[in-house]
Amino acid sequence: MAIDDKEAAERLIHYARSERPDLHIVARAHDRVHVYRLFRAGANDIVREMFDSSLRAGRYVLENVGLSEYEAHEAEKAFYKHDRHAMRQLAPLWDPDKPVYENEAYVARAKELEQELESTMLSTRTGEALDDEGAAEDKEAEG
Structure with a gap:
């Protein structure tokens, strides 16, 4: 729809x-x-x-600042995977009657997820294996 x-x-x-x-x-x-x-x-x-086109633009930027096509693609995949996980984590915490910055549970979880993203992106950049945390949960939620 x-x-x-x-x-x-x-x-x-x-x-x-x-x-x-x-x-x-x-x-x-x-x-x-x-x-x-x-x-x-x-x-x-x-x-x-606009998410997919933004991801692609980000990958092009990474390639233009010196990452190989493979490295940029891996970073793009890692970000995509993390973002899907984060959205599924944050959606139940979102309260339409409250500004996000006043929603303590949402803000706390968002900060944790931001730290996870930083760790994931650093491990992607250093060539370490990507963390699959949340992948099974996301797959289950996808049905």
Whole structure:
């Protein structure tokens, strides 16, 4: 499901989920907050509109500052994997009635995830094996 009206998308997903709990819903989100809103509405898989192109742009930057194509691709994969894990961790903590910076549980988990990302990116850069923490959980959540 991909429509430009964010609120209409949420209403449609909520309606579809209420009518067909067995339906697998794939939806396009405009941004991170919209991901959380679609998650709450009942979407199973959510694709962020600008995320993939941003990843690709980041990989090009890494290649242009001296990383090999392989190293840049590995960094891109590591970031993608971590971000999916982080989104699944943060979505249940997000509270639409509270600014993110006032949501202590969300902020605390986001800081932990940021440290994990830094460690992951450093290990990717130094050639160490990538950490698969969260991969099984993410795969299970994907269905």
